[in-house]
Amino acid sequence: MNNFMVVGVMLxxxxxxxxxxxxxILKEINLTxxxxxxxxxxxxxGAGKTTLLMAIMGMPGVQVIGGGIYFQGRDITGLxxxxxxxxxxxxxxxxxxxxxxxxxxxxxxxxxxxxGQDGSLAETAERINCTYLLDxxxxxxxxxxxxxxxxxxxLLLQQPLFxxxxxxxxGVDLDNIALVGSVLNDLFERKQVKSKKRAGLIITHTGHILxxxxxxxxxxxxxxxxxxxxxxRDLLSDIQRSGxxxxxxxxx
Amino acid sequence: MITQEDYLxxxxxxxxxxxxxxxALGPDVDLSQFYLCSPQERIENPEEISxxxxxxxxxxxxxxxxxxxxxxxxxxxxxxxxxxxxxxxKGKMEIMSVSEALKKYPELxxxxxxxxPVDTDKYTAFAELCPAEGYFIRVFANQKIxxxxxTCLLLSEDSGIQNVHNxxxxxxxxxxxxxxxxxxxxxxQAGVHIGVxxxxxxxxxxxxxxxxxxxxxxxxxxxxxxxxxxANSFFNNTYVLLKPLLSLQTFPKAILEGAGANATFRSIILxxxxxxxxxxxxxxxxxxxxxGDSISRVCASDRAQVFARGKLVSYHDQAQAHLECKGILxxxxxxxxxxxxxxxxxxxxxxxxxxxxxGPIEQEAINYLRSRGLKKDEALSLxxxxxxxxxxxxIPPALKKYxxxxxxxxxxxxx
Ligand SMILES: Nc1ncnc2c1ncn2[C@@H]1O[C@H](COP(=O)(O)OP(=O)(O)OP(=O)(O)O)[C@@H](O)[C@H]1O
Ligand SMILES: [Mg+2]
Numbered sequence: 270m271n272n273f274m275v276v277g278v279m280l281x282x283x284x285x286x287x288x289x290x291x292x293x294i295l296k297e298i299n300l301t302x303x304x305x306x307x308x309x310x311x312x313x314x315g316a317g318k319t320t321l322l323m324a325i326m327g328m329p330g331v332q333v334i335g336g337g338i339y340f341q342g343r344d345i346t347g348l349x350x351x352x353x354x355x356x357x358x359x360x361x362x363x364x365x366x367x368x369x370x371x372x373x374x375x376x377x378x379x380x381x382x383x384x385g386q387d388g389s390l391a392e393t394a395e396r397i398n399c400t401y402l403l404d405x406x407x408x409x410x411x412x413x414x415x416x417x418x419x420x421x422x423x424l425l426l427q428q429p430l431f432x433x434x435x436x437x438x439x440g441v442d443l444d445n446i447a448l449v450g451s452v453l454n455d456l457f458e459r460k461q462v463k464s465k466k467r468a469g470l471i472i473t474h475t476g477h478i479l480x481x482x483x484x485x486x487x488x489x490x491x492x493x494x495x496x497x498x499x500x501x502r503d504l505l506s507d508i509q510r511s512g513x514x515x516x517x518x519x520x521x
Numbered sequence: 522m523i524t525q526e527d528y529l530x531x532x533x534x535x536x537x538x539x540x541x542x543x544x545a546l547g548p549d550v551d552l553s554q555f556y557l558c559s560p561q562e563r564i565e566n567p568e569e570i571s572x573x574x575x576x577x578x579x580x581x582x583x584x585x586x587x588x589x590x591x592x593x594x595x596x597x598x599x600x601x602x603x604x605x606x607x608x609x610x611k612g613k614m615e616i617m618s619v620s621e622a623l624k625k626y627p628e629l630x631x632x633x634x635x636x637x638p639v640d641t642d643k644y645t646a647f648a649e650l651c652p653a654e655g656y657f658i659r660v661f662a663n664q665k666i667x668x669x670x671x672t673c674l675l676l677s678e679d680s681g682i683q684n685v686h687n688x689x690x691x692x693x694x695x696x697x698x699x700x701x702x703x704x705x706x707x708x709x710q711a712g713v714h715i716g717v718x719x720x721x722x723x724x725x726x727x728x729x730x731x732x733x734x735x736x737x738x739x740x741x742x743x744x745x746x747x748x749x750x751x752a753n754s755f756f757n758n759t760y761v762l763l764k765p766l767l768s769l770q771t772f773p774k775a776i777l778e779g780a781g782a783n784a785t786f787r788s789i790i791l792x793x794x795x796x797x798x799x800x801x802x803x804x805x806x807x808x809x810x811x812x813g814d815s816i817s818r819v820c821a822s823d824r825a826q827v828f829a830r831g832k833l834v835s836y837h838d839q840a841q842a843h844l845e846c847k848g849i850l851x852x853x854x855x856x857x858x859x860x861x862x863x864x865x866x867x868x869x870x871x872x873x874x875x876x877x878x879x880g881p882i883e884q885e886a887i888n889y890l891r892s893r894g895l896k897k898d899e900a901l902s903l904x905x906x907x908x909x910x911x912x913x914x915x916i917p918p919a920l921k922k923y924x925x926x927x928x929x930x931x932x933x934x935x936x
Binding site: 329354360366370 | 889890893894896897899906
């Protein structure tokens with residue numbers, strides 16, 4: 270039985286094959302994330318981690334050339350980007366594009382309008398220390414850490430069922446990692462025992478974010494394949510000790 | 522000494538000599554194909570203005586129902602139809618038809634055709650030979666009129682010609698904000714609008730001047746504007762054109778005579794259908810430390826042709842100015858031509874610069890917005906609005922909101 274049809278599964282990738290500009294980046298990705306679970310994605314630079322998130326989000330230019338993507342049991346492989354967003358998939362990007370004349374506030378208001386969340390813009394901005402960034406144009410003059418927080422601010426407004434976060438800790442100082450961690454806990458409703466439904470996939474290199482957020486599962490992506498799975502902390506300490514080469518051996 | 526009579530006679534002769542002179546730029550318009558409109562009756566109560574005209578005015582940024590407006594002037598075709606100044610502003614400023622003003626203050630002839638040469642081209646000549654009103658605004662020394670004044674020039678008759686000659690005088694230290702809305706009653710209308718504007722800013726005078734044009738699809742529009750600026754005066758002009766027309770050619774000029782004068786021209790152009798648009802602005806820097814910006818934002822779609830010009834001329838070492846032209850082409854049949862000119866005469870320390878960029882909307886930005894759940898057309902409209910909506914520092918929030926609303930309403934049609 271295919272596990273992607275099972276009730277309680279948030280996201281399922283079935284033999285997913287992905288190319289960018291006709292170059293195959295991801296070969297045969299199988300991945301299942303259940304409701305309420307947070308998974309982390311590890312892997313060396315250029316392994317295809319960001320590409321995988323983009324493929325799940327449905328970014329044009331990232332072509333699915335084989336296999337499928339299932340969201341809550343529904344085949345979304347052919348859906349447009351915005352349709353996936355409307356179903357409840359959201360992503361915090363590794364880098365923010367520049368959009369002249371469009372402020373973070375304007376975009377925030379539109380996100381609230383689109384996703385009908387009742388959270389107030391001002392409160393959310395305050396929560397993630399973005400109030401002073403609200404009237405800046407998207408992508409202009411944001412420091413690395415500010416851009417990260419602005420991305421999470423948008424996710425908080427969007428409240429996706431399934432959130433993908435690309436390197437939440439890179440370029441973020443220690444104080445702000447704690448903040449990012451606690452905001453991610455909010456996002457995944459980690460503190461509310463009752464409605465543990467929201468799920469996520471987080472890319473991390475350092476694993477620092479794991480000090481603030483309990484992840485359920487880790488995957489190591491190398492050479493376009495998931496070569497290793499397991500407890501995220503164990504995976505990280507293995508990688509720290511013996512490098513990614515170790516994971517390659519583990520595949521066999 | 523020249524007498525008024527001599528002067529007026531000379532004007533007439535000069536105008537006659539230029540009656541057939543084509544403009545230096547833009548397609549030539551055969552004025553004989555258009556009619557002089559019949560006069561309209563003066564009204565005392567804005568309620569008498571038809572709801573349709575009132576809506577036309579509103580979309581051009583002029584809210585005739587707003588009773589906070591210190592002063593308002595409404596011209597329909599060739600006639601000053603309605604003008605009103607709030608009691609509280611008596612003695613601070615005046616607003617009236619220019620014919621009344623010239624009658625009331627004969628000495629104003631010393632400002633008449635002093636900045637815009639009457640023989641510039643056939644359009645200025647026509648304005649002199651067949652005068653048809655315009656508005657006069659004067660703000661007395663050190664009076665600060667915060668809430669925007671509103672003037673509205675509407676053309677109701679099909680194939681009509683409207684030529685106005687406006688005169689604005691801000692005395693020393695005076696401050697004013699002005700919204701001018703120019704529009705035709707119907708979208709499919711033909712017509713010609715010639716607008717001569719002579720603006721005098723005395724020392725320390727400050728003016729924000731926002732002009733919104735909503736003409737019919739078969740319109741030719743030829744504004745002729747020159748601003749003369751005293752020491753430490755400030756002029757901030759925003760020109761907004763969002764609707765298609767046959768042709769527009771305008772190249773307003775600010776002459777920064779006084780030390781520390783500061784001028785900014787912005788052109789916000791959404792060119793669609795078969796519009797031929799030749800816009801730009803020119804700054805003549807004569808005063809020490811005078812500075813300015815000439816900015817244009819152009820979106821061209823359908824078969825629109827746009828020339829975006831900017832000219833900076835410096836005569837003074839401590840002068841500084843920047844030219845910026847940014848364009849987005851939405852269609853394979855549209856064009857944008859950016860024409861920057863920087864001229865420095867004997868002032869090696871002056872700093873003039875220009876920056877021009879024409880390119881598509883970044884796909885990355887569209888995708889980013891779509892990933893937040895915006896549809897493709899919503900993303901495009903938001904990016905367009907952002908692109909056109911250049912930062913307007915020094916502009917009162919009420920005024921900024923007007924422009925935002927109009928851009929929002931209109932850019933929806935672009936997709
Ligand atoms: N537009 C593109 N054209 C060609 N190759 C691309 C393109 N985008 C990505 N790639 C390639 O795909 C591979 C995977 O890139 P990706 O950004 O997914 O890596 P990553 O695992 O996120 O790396 P990092 O840890 O450095 O962020 C890289 O080899 C990259 O060069
Ligand atoms: Mg990456």
